[in-house]
Amino acid sequence: AMITSGVPVLDCLQIVSEISGNVYYRKLWNDVTRGLESGKSLSEPLLASTLIPKSVAQMVQSGEKSGRLGAVLNRVSAYMEDDLRNAIKTSTQMIEPLMICVMGAIIGSVAIAMLLPIMTISKVMAH
Secondary structure, three states: OOOOOOOOHHHHHHHHHHHOOOHHHHHHHHHHHHHHHOOOOOHHHHHHOOOOOHHHHHHHHHHHHHOOHHHHHHHHHHHHHHHHHHHHHHHHHHHHHHHHHHHHHHHHHHHHHHHHHHHHHHHHHHO
């Protein structure tokens, strides 16, 4: 979004590096910044990194070559947001049955814990 609105790439990378909460990503963005300052392309360090998916790095490379980096990055971000949303949805769907079983076990144990003393008292009263 910053590149599309006209912010220089080096400034964008500096901001991204500062707000990155992960040490590995901060180092990656600093490496990308140093590479750009030394004349390399933006995609070279991304292609060499294991933190960035190769498909994303290749899209950045094609955006650089075509001169439409901002539009490509916006598209990549939309794609990655959808991918994350789908991953979260899938993982929550996988966790739901486990949660139901755990809640059933908890409720069942509470019910048994409440009924057991009543049964014991009725046995004692019957004798």
